[in-house]
Amino acid sequence: MQIAKVRGTVVSTHKSRSLTGVKFLLVQYINAEGELMPKYEVAGDTVGAGVNEWVLVSRGGAARVESGQGEKPLDAMVVGIIDTINVDNRLLYSKKDEYRPN
Amino acid sequence: MQIAKVRGTVVSTHKSRSLTGVKFLLVQYINAEGELMPKYEVAGDTVGAGVNEWVLVSRGGAARVESGQGEKPLDAMVVGIIDTINVDNRLLYSKKDEYRPN
Amino acid sequence: MQIAKVRGTVVSTHKSRSLTGVKFLLVQYINAEGELMPKYEVAGDTVGAGVNEWVLVSRGGAARVESGQGEKPLDAMVVGIIDTINVDNRLLYSKKDEYRPN
Amino acid sequence: MQIAKVRGTVVSTHKSRSLTGVKFLLVQYINAEGELMPKYEVAGDTVGAGVNEWVLVSRGGAARVESGQGEKPLDAMVVGIIDTINVDNRLLYSKKDEYRPN
Amino acid sequence: MQIAKVRGTVVSTHKSRSLTGVKFLLVQYINAEGELMPKYEVAGDTVGAGVNEWVLVSRGGAARVESGQGEKPLDAMVVGIIDTINVDNRLLYSKKDEYRPN
Numbered sequence: 001m002q003i004a005k006v007r008g009t010v011v012s013t014h015k016s017r018s019l020t021g022v023k024f025l026l027v028q029y030i031n032a033e034g035e036l037m038p039k040y041e042v043a044g045d046t047v048g049a050g051v052n053e054w055v056l057v058s059r060g061g062a063a064r065v066e067s068g069q070g071e072k073p074l075d076a077m078v079v080g081i082i083d084t085i086n087v088d089n090r091l092l093y094s095k096k097d098e099y100r101p102n
Numbered sequence: 103m104q105i106a107k108v109r110g111t112v113v114s115t116h117k118s119r120s121l122t123g124v125k126f127l128l129v130q131y132i133n134a135e136g137e138l139m140p141k142y143e144v145a146g147d148t149v150g151a152g153v154n155e156w157v158l159v160s161r162g163g164a165a166r167v168e169s170g171q172g173e174k175p176l177d178a179m180v181v182g183i184i185d186t187i188n189v190d191n192r193l194l195y196s197k198k199d200e201y202r203p204n
Numbered sequence: 205m206q207i208a209k210v211r212g213t214v215v216s217t218h219k220s221r222s223l224t225g226v227k228f229l230l231v232q233y234i235n236a237e238g239e240l241m242p243k244y245e246v247a248g249d250t251v252g253a254g255v256n257e258w259v260l261v262s263r264g265g266a267a268r269v270e271s272g273q274g275e276k277p278l279d280a281m282v283v284g285i286i287d288t289i290n291v292d293n294r295l296l297y298s299k300k301d302e303y304r305p306n
Numbered sequence: 307m308q309i310a311k312v313r314g315t316v317v318s319t320h321k322s323r324s325l326t327g328v329k330f331l332l333v334q335y336i337n338a339e340g341e342l343m344p345k346y347e348v349a350g351d352t353v354g355a356g357v358n359e360w361v362l363v364s365r366g367g368a369a370r371v372e373s374g375q376g377e378k379p380l381d382a383m384v385v386g387i388i389d390t391i392n393v394d395n396r397l398l399y400s401k402k403d404e405y406r407p408n
Numbered sequence: 409m410q411i412a413k414v415r416g417t418v419v420s421t422h423k424s425r426s427l428t429g430v431k432f433l434l435v436q437y438i439n440a441e442g443e444l445m446p447k448y449e450v451a452g453d454t455v456g457a458g459v460n461e462w463v464l465v466s467r468g469g470a471a472r473v474e475s476g477q478g479e480k481p482l483d484a485m486v487v488g489i490i491d492t493i494n495v496d497n498r499l500l501y502s503k504k505d506e507y508r509p510n
Binding site for chain 1: 103104105133134148149150158160161162163164165167168169179181182183184185186187188189190191194
Binding site: 142162 | 205206207235236250252260262264265266269270271281283284286287292296
């Protein structure tokens with residue numbers, strides 16, 4: 001998986017019928033130093049991630065293995081909201097510190 | 103998925119039999135700032151996208167999961183026509199503003 | 205799919221048994237301006253493409269979905285010979301003009 | 307597979323239910339000269355790799371082929387802890403020499 | 409597939425049980441001019457390729473389609489030893505000329 005930050009949403013009303021009800025998040029990849037990279041993904045979301053949250057994104061067939069997803073033409077999915085990232089025994093990211101929704 | 107702009111079409115009469123009747127769109131990728139990138143894809147289309155429309159493109163097995171697509175050797179598919187893209191609570195793209203087919 | 209030009213062939217006598225009889229084409233990718241790029245692929249061929257023809261190449265599982273291909277360890281396949289490419293309502297490539305086999 | 311070094315861990319409590327109990331390792335890729343590269347992966351782990359160990363990482367569907375993994379939306383998996391790497395009959399890496407957990 | 413040169417081996421005793429007995433080759437990619445590139449792959453091998461031989465490497469699900477490979481978490485496989493490569497009707501590589509094992 002890659003680490004990404006939720007930046008926004010994409011709306012498409014005219015789409016494959018099987019995608020009805022799927023929410024599309026625009027997520028931007030983050031490198032191993034915790035910085036935003038140019039690359040992005042438009043991913044489905046089953047965990048209810050919000051703008052500015054850091055998430056785990058799975059690509060390829062992984063986006064379709066969960067129950068009920070098998071016939072949706074998705075190639076990227078937000079599979080988790082990140083609480084903490086530790087690199088070399090140092091805290092690189094903590095949701096508690098950096099993200100305050102209220 | 104990636105965001106792309108429909109740029110044109112590719113015609114192939116001598117092809118895998120299972121691809122008979124598939125329309126091939128040449129779509130060019132768009133980055134998170136809304137600019138055209140050099141990378142492109144030749145994708146199948148089941149949503150009827152037209153030239154200059156912005157679309158969502160799924161790659162890999164996602165191009166073959168929908169009913170009737172399973173035996174077509176496609177690795178990219180236009181799965182939706184984009185209405186709006188919002189990044190950081192700002193409207194990056196709106197089909198109503200930027201695309202007027204008539 | 206990507207657009208590529210057939211540049212040559214690769215011969216391998218000592219290979220996976222299931223690949224017996226498969227012809228390997230060396231195809232080089234072409235960008236959206238119609239220029240050769242450094243990237244190439246060695247692809248199986250079921251459409252009988254010849255050197256210098258422009259073709260559509262599918263990668264990944266798409267190379268194995270057609271009847272009889274399921275157990276061959278191929279990750280790229282020539283799936284069509286290109287007749288014409290149109291970009292922005294302009295003819296970028298026409299087989300009739302650019303390719304004369306005799 | 308790619309060679310990577312275990313750099314740390316990612317914790318996500320709010321995630322796809324099927325990922326409950328999966329440990330996420332942050333691994334950074336290593337090139338053919340044995341140097342760290344910027345690219346990383348967040349991978350599942352079934353072999354119990356520890357920080358600083360060099361591992362083999364499989365991506366794509368390979369992350370889901372083992373028994374019990376089929377419905378987990380993983381696209382990367384640590385599949386082995388590396389003991390030695392030999393290139394051109396020269397020892398590029400040996401776990402015994404470079405990694406001492408105690 | 410990509411063309412690669414066998415450079416060495418990777419040994420891992422602590423690995424996924426299904427990988428027992430699999431030989432891991434470190435292969436380095438070769439470009440369309442016949443030159444070594446920085447990118448490499450650690451690939452399984454079922455054809456018995458040796459150091460310095462040029463081989464065809466398949467990636468993704470192709471590494472698992474052959475009989476008995478389905479549950480092994482491999483994402484790359486050496487599927488053939490290359491005898492000759494012809495580009496533009498010129499011999500780019502011949503095993504007979506360039507590789508003498510004895």
